[in-house]
Amino acid sequence: MSAPAVTPSDAPEFPSPRIADSRRLLGPHLYAANEGAVLDVVLPTDAARADALLHAWRVRVRELSERLGWPEPETVVRQSPRETSCFASAPVDRLMAATERGEQAWVWAEADAGEGPPFDVTAAVARIRAVAEPEIARHVHFVAVLAEAQRRGVTVTYDDDSCTLGSGAAAHTYEWAALPRAESVPWSSVHDIPVALVTGSNGKTTTVRLIAAMWRAAGRVPGWCSTTGVQIGEHVITEGDWSGPAGARAVLRDPRVQAAVLETARGGILRRGLATRHADVAVITNLQADHFGEYGIGSLEDLGAVKAVTALALGATGTVVLNAEDPTLVAMAPRLGVSVAWFALDAAAISRVPRDVPTRGACVVHDGVVEWRDTRGTERLALVADVPIAFGGAAPHMLANACAAVAAAMGLGIPLEAIRTALRTFGAHTSDNPGRLTVYRLPGGVTALVDYAHNPAGVATLGPVVARLGGTRKLIVLGQAGNRDDDAVRGLVRAAMATGPYDRVIVKDLPMHLKGRRPGEMTGLITDELARMGVPSTAVSVAGTERAAVEEALAWGRAGDLLVLPLHAQAGELSAWLASVAATA
DSSP, rough: OOOOOOOOOTSOOSSSTTEEEEEESSOOSSSSSSSSEEEEEEEOOSSSHHHHHHHHHHHHHHHHHHTTTOOOOEEEEEOOOOEEEEEEEEEEEHHHHHHHHHHHHHHHHHHHTTTSOOOOHHHHHHHHHHHHHHHHHHTTTTTHHHHHHHHHHEEEESSSSSSEOOOOGGEEEEEEGGGOGGGGGGGGGGGOEEEEEESSSSHHHHHOOOEEEEHHHOOOOOOEEETEEEEEEEEEEEEOOOSHHHHHHHHTTOOTSSEEEOOOOOHHHHEEEEEESSSEEEEEOOSOOOOOGGGGOOOOHHHHHHGGGGGGGGEEEEEEEEETHHHHHHHHHGOOOEEEEEEEEEEGGGSSSSSTTTEEEEEEEEETTTEEETTTEEEEEEEEGOGGGGGGTHHHHHHHHHHHHHHHHHHOOOOOOHHHHHHHHSSTTTTSTTSSEEEEETTTEEEEEEEOOSSSSHHHHHHHHHHHOOOOSSSEEEOOOOOHHHHHHHHHHHHHHHEEEEEEEEOOOOOGGOTOOOOHHHHHHHHHHHHHTOGGGGGGEEEEHHHHHHEEEEEETTOOOOOEEEOTHHHHHHHHHHHHHHOOO
């Protein structure tokens, strides 16, 4: 019997089984500040063979570049236990072709090592050129326009469809076919608006929203993107996770935006690099053990290196905002090469930061007051009791987010009175910060606490608030996406149960977020850990979706009960639904 025909869907994605991924990097990234392509490969366990392959890849990617007439590439190899990343820089008008160049260089390296058939260099060069030629034609004026924009200090953002010069209210966006020659661009009307990048493990979205509220209080129209969507002023443009480069571009291209606040997630940095090379402030809220194992990130130091990419977008006058109580961030501060504004709940932490780092000031909490301190003195901004998101001090992590936002606002030049106003008003209404430590009073005397807590550290912060809210009976919903390892999932369960005790646990499945896991695998892991902790099986149930879990929780609740609802997959939709239910109470 003859072998079945190979259809396009059956064909391997890459020319070698050792290649796990191949992608373009359009902006500053983990490996370098310039554009190019990165290849993720699985190396042989024999160290000598692995080193030989990597050396051969560097040689062959340079040789292919020479044969193509491309500039000699910068190459960076970053090894990790699971995968190794091989980066090679490339001209901005042939980045898709650069992915092909990296793959062909790897196949050539394997041939050198005797792992594959003889390599056909002529065919490989022809294949790369076939990808490059239409790409170069589409970007016919781009290289010259980009060079002129960089000379003028103007931001350029781009994707497969279009190119934007400047940002926000002073931006000009062109489809590629309509991009003019550099001398025809109306440069006098192209400018940049203030931009803040916000990254970290926890607290990003709240910090983004609070900085935006400070801009509103200052009379500016802010645009921001986050894991909950894109918003311009009071208008929600789209919902969902827009914390990657696409969300940043949507904000930076909108002509209504006078100041941009961009949540900048780890995944977007690793997959595509930063969307912009210009920012005035970059905030790193904290680092927690989360998402380890993806893209070779296996430690807090690795994660810090990813988050530190945001500092590459800061110019000489830019400011990076760091948590003075996070030892990994404190240790890496001297390597960032930019001025730092610190924040801390414990004012004494500021005295322990490195003395050789240029410092713009610090936002701290002292004697129940949020203060800004710099060489000019101390400004008292708000009593902790008057900061709604701090829950009277029961939510210290939210207070830390407020301090991060203050430090960012000072770096952005937002007036003090606008900062004070936002601190005292933001969070007073559930619509200010939906899904982030939001309390809904539901019909029948049931209280629901909604939060995006999605890792052990984030879940642990719910404890003081749960204690403050009380409840005759308590219920918690638990679930996790499949891109965490087993230990992290079990750690999430233990951290969650420590915020109780709970009378009922609903384990939610997230079928759209299995991330390679088998259906039911994540809920099985969570219920197993609950059983190991001694939680009776009669107190545990499994719901097929996040919405089903919330509906089951509401059906269970009665007067005086507290429902703790960490929401992820359908957070925006369910928060809006709970708000509408609460409005009928």
